[in-house]
Amino acid sequence: MAKFQPGDQVRIRVGVPPTHFRTPEYVQGKHGQIETSWGPFPNPEGLAYGGDGLPAQPLYLVKFAQTDLWKEYKGAAQDTLLLDIYENWLETI
Amino acid sequence: MPKVHDRGGWPNEDPIDHSEHEMEEWERKVDALNGVLGERGLKTSDQLRRAIESMDLETYESLAYYEKWTAAMEMLLVEQGIMTTDEIDAKMKTLEQGKK
């Protein structure tokens, strides 16, 4: 079951595991909003080592305000960035 | 030396190079082999990424795109016991001699 719904505010977990992971470092620790809930996908952190990626992880498209990601963002205030993040990297605010 | 994960936001002032190059035949084959290994269940893109990410920064930045893929595929095939590094070295030597 997906823990988050579109519109929910989340915080991206901080961490640089020695193993493979997908969450870019530039969004770690930042706040975003769930845009889409994609459903469960095999976990790349297992797949990367030849495993089956189970249990599957719910995957979400998460939206960030660019001005929240970069202190010196030069674009417009309404600019955004979206990326897909697995549930094990999301924290409730 | 740090490993390379995502490159988002890394300082980089280089202008974007818009030039294209014709793919070499060996690069085309490596590109295809990646697909074939995927079909055979011997490689997922997650595994390929993990192998590429395990390179140190200097190697990562000094190798061209399909050179990285070749190194990464070798890593995956060797760790799955499909072939050994010695076998590849020996085969390379034979091929080299054949080309002389």
Add this chain to the structure above:
Amino acid sequence: MVEKGHSHGDNAKYYSLRAEAIQELLIEKGICSMDDILTMADQIDSRSPEDGAKVLAHAWVDSEYKARLLADAETALMELGYDLPETAPKLTVLENTDDVHNMAVCTLCSCYPRAIIGRPPAWYKGLAYRSRVVVDPRGVLKEFGTELDESIEVRVIDSSADFRYLILPKRPAGTEEMSEEELAKLITQESMIGVGLAVSPEQTKSI
């Protein structure tokens, strides 16, 4: 350090030979044949930006098709005879409008909607684009000659997981009378990544 997009010099010599050795061993061990490799290469070659342009031009002229394409790209592609390989990642189409401009990148590697528009251009795989587009998208757009109004929301989509994103560019003004085939010619590779706009009819006249 100078970035190397494509292979040349000693490294290329070494790795091309190493790749050949790996392929020979795979063939000797019965894992695949050279035919399998060449068939796959042909299959990859057969996809190009023209395929994507054809689909997106159809979406421009048929709003119901567009709705289906945006809701479920893979099923909508099948309607036009495009069956994505089973191993291909999921595909989603994002629409650029008067208010929102989407542009795609993969900061981790080079994820790209290859199954429908072929191999990515060299710059897409390069470190300059991957490093900068997330932090300065409007600056990168300018490098591609694309200037957007301040009032538009520029949305960068970083393909970090199981989805690949294809951008449906905005249909240019003055194209109402054009055929689907003519429209497809306006949809460039850059516009499907979102670093460019679809070519306007005036621009095609000046070429």
